Amino acid sequence: MLLLSREDILSVFTMRDAIEADKKAFVLHTKGKAVVPLRINIETESKEGQCMFMPAYVGGELNMAGVKLVSYFPANAEKGIPVVPATVPLIDGTTGLVTAIIEGTTLTQIRTAAISGAATELLSNPDSKVAALFGTGGQAAAQLEALMTVRKLEEIRIFDALPGRAAVFVEKQQQLADRFGVKLIEADNPKKAVTDADVITTVTTSATPVFSNDDIKPGCHINGVGSYTPDKRELPTELLRRAGRIFVDNREAVLSEAGDFIIPMKEGLFSSDSIAGELGDLILGNVEGRRSKDEITILKTVGFATLDIVAAAEIYKKATEAGVGTVIRL
Structure with missing residues (x-):
C-alpha cells in the first residue's frame, strides 16, 4: 500500500493533469461507467461540524473504487488545521485491496478547482x-x-x-x-x-x-x-x-x-x-x-466521488511511475 502526502501529490500532479482527469471523470460518469451513491452527511452533536462519506466505483478502463472521508469543521481555522480535512483510500477493482491512501485535502482542492478550470475552458x-x-x-x-x-x-x-x-x-x-x-x-x-x-x-x-x-x-x-x-x-x-x-x-x-x-x-x-x-x-x-x-x-x-476516484487513480499511477510516496504493510 502506498501512502501519498500533500508534497507527494504536488510533485507529480499538476493543475493541467487535474483538469484532464476531471474531464475523464465527467465522461465516465455520463456514460454510466460509475456507481456513485449520494454522499452521506452526518452532523456532529454540537452542530459545529459535518462528517461526509463519498463512495464510488468507476469501471471501464479504470476499474477502481474508493471513498473520500471528508469533514467540514469551520473552527479548525482558528486552530491552524484544515477546515475541510479529507483522506481517500483507493481500492483495486480486481482484487479489492486498498492500493493507496491519499491525503484528501490537497486532492479535493485540486480536483474541485479543476472542475472550474474545465468548465471555464469549455464555456467561457x-x-x-x-x-x-x-x-x-x-x-x-x-x-x-x-x-x-x-x-x-x-x-x-x-x-x-x-x-x-x-x-x-x-x-x-x-x-x-x-x-x-x-x-x-x-x-x-x-x-x-x-x-x-x-x-x-x-x-x-x-x-x-x-x-x-x-x-x-x-x-x-x-x-x-x-x-x-x-x-x-x-x-x-x-x-x-x-x-x-x-x-x-x-x-x-x-x-x-x-x-x-x-x-x-x-x-x-x-x-x-x-x-x-x-x-x-x-x-x-x-x-x-x-x-x-x-x-x-x-x-x-x-x-461527486467519481472525480476523487479518477484523480486518485491518476495520482497513484504517476506516483508509482516516479517512485514517490511511502510503501507500508498493514
Missing part, C-alpha cells in the same frame, strides 16, 4: 481577460491557478466578505500569479469585483447571493462552486433566468444538494428544464455549449 469566451474570485479560504489558491491555467488572463479581482482577507490573499498569491503574468487586485465590494469580468468563480459558504445580476456583463461565464447545501446559495435567481446555457457536474447531486437551484425552484422561479446538461454531455458532444459571444454561461458544481 476564449479571449477572456478579466476574472473575479469570491472567497479566500482553503479552496481559493487552487481555484486561482485553475483560472490562470485555462485562459490568458490579465487581471483577477479578489473579494472576501471578511475585511482584510482579500488583501492578505493577494499578497500571498501574487508570486503564483506572476508565473502566469496576471495581476491580482483586491476588490473592496462585489460590484467592483464583477464589473466587466469575463469569468467569475464563487467559492464561499454564503447563504445568500454574493453579487448582483445587474452587475454581470453579457458573455460572462460563472462557476458556482461554494455553497453546497439546500439552504445556501451564491448565485442570484435573476442570473439563472438570464443565462443562456446552464451546466452541472452531476445532475442528480446538484438537484439534491444545491440551494442555488433548489431555493428558486421552490419559489417557482427556476426549472430544472433550464439545465442544458452535465459537463460530460458537453465533452461528448451530446449537447451544445456556448452559442454566442454575448451568451451568459453557468456551471454549478457540488462535486
Whole structure:
C-alpha cells in the first residue's frame, strides 16, 4: 500500500493533469461507467461540524473504487488545521485491496478547482481577460491557478466578505500569479469585483447571493462552486433566468444538494428544464455549449466521488511511475 502526502501529490500532479482527469471523470460518469451513491452527511452533536462519506466505483478502463472521508469543521481555522480535512483510500477493482491512501485535502482542492478550470475552458469566451474570485479560504489558491491555467488572463479581482482577507490573499498569491503574468487586485465590494469580468468563480459558504445580476456583463461565464447545501446559495435567481446555457457536474447531486437551484425552484422561479446538461454531455458532444459571444454561461458544481476516484487513480499511477510516496504493510 502506498501512502501519498500533500508534497507527494504536488510533485507529480499538476493543475493541467487535474483538469484532464476531471474531464475523464465527467465522461465516465455520463456514460454510466460509475456507481456513485449520494454522499452521506452526518452532523456532529454540537452542530459545529459535518462528517461526509463519498463512495464510488468507476469501471471501464479504470476499474477502481474508493471513498473520500471528508469533514467540514469551520473552527479548525482558528486552530491552524484544515477546515475541510479529507483522506481517500483507493481500492483495486480486481482484487479489492486498498492500493493507496491519499491525503484528501490537497486532492479535493485540486480536483474541485479543476472542475472550474474545465468548465471555464469549455464555456467561457476564449479571449477572456478579466476574472473575479469570491472567497479566500482553503479552496481559493487552487481555484486561482485553475483560472490562470485555462485562459490568458490579465487581471483577477479578489473579494472576501471578511475585511482584510482579500488583501492578505493577494499578497500571498501574487508570486503564483506572476508565473502566469496576471495581476491580482483586491476588490473592496462585489460590484467592483464583477464589473466587466469575463469569468467569475464563487467559492464561499454564503447563504445568500454574493453579487448582483445587474452587475454581470453579457458573455460572462460563472462557476458556482461554494455553497453546497439546500439552504445556501451564491448565485442570484435573476442570473439563472438570464443565462443562456446552464451546466452541472452531476445532475442528480446538484438537484439534491444545491440551494442555488433548489431555493428558486421552490419559489417557482427556476426549472430544472433550464439545465442544458452535465459537463460530460458537453465533452461528448451530446449537447451544445456556448452559442454566442454575448451568451451568459453557468456551471454549478457540488462535486461527486467519481472525480476523487479518477484523480486518485491518476495520482497513484504517476506516483508509482516516479517512485514517490511511502510503501507500508498493514
